[in-house]
Amino acid sequence: MTGQTRSILWIGQKNLSWDGNKFATPYLLPDAVATDLNCVSRLTMILFVGRHDLNVNSEIAAAWFDKPKALERHLVWFQHWGHMPMTEDPGKLFLSLMRFARPSAEKTGDIVP
Numbered sequence: 001m002t003g004q005t006r007s008i009l010w011i012g013q014k015n016l017s018w019d020g021n022k023f024a025t026p027y028l029l030p031d032a033v034a035t036d037l038n039c040v041s042r043l044t045m046i047l048f049v050g051r052h053d054l055n056v057n058s059e060i061a062a063a064w065f066d067k068p069k070a071l072e073r074h075l076v077w078f079q080h081w082g083h084m085p086m087t088e089d090p091g092k093l094f095l096s097l098m099r100f101a102r103p104s105a106e107k108t109g110d111i112v113p
Contacts, residue, residue: 021055037068044104045070048093050082074100 047065049058058077065075076096081088105111 040068040070043070044072044074044101046074046076046096046100048076048078048085048096050078050085050088052081053083055083072100072104076100 045065045068047061049056049061049065051058053061062075065073074096076092078085078089078092085093102111
């Protein structure tokens with residue numbers, strides 16, 4: 001089973017994967033698009049993107065990632081997976097967090113010794 005098929009919810013013969021998006025998008029998307037991200041200039045920003053994500057278009061996510069001017073920015077691609085990197089490739093997710101998030105946390109003293 002691939003990452004794409006694991007993320008799909010089936011009841012009987014009906015694919016319900018998009019039903020939540022149809023409801024939530026009109027409420028959530030306008031605020032998300034209108035949010036001013038200039039406040040992230042002092043933060044480290046890490047975006048995990050699944051090439052086969054059925055919920056978030058990976059090309060749009062990558063293009064959006066160019067806009068915020070964060071202190072540090074890291075775009076991590078999951079080439080063979082979809083929307084759930086924590087279950088589809090937990091090893092790569094862990095290594096990416098250690099590589100990108102931990103150094104940032106160390107700088108601020110926000111780590112467990």
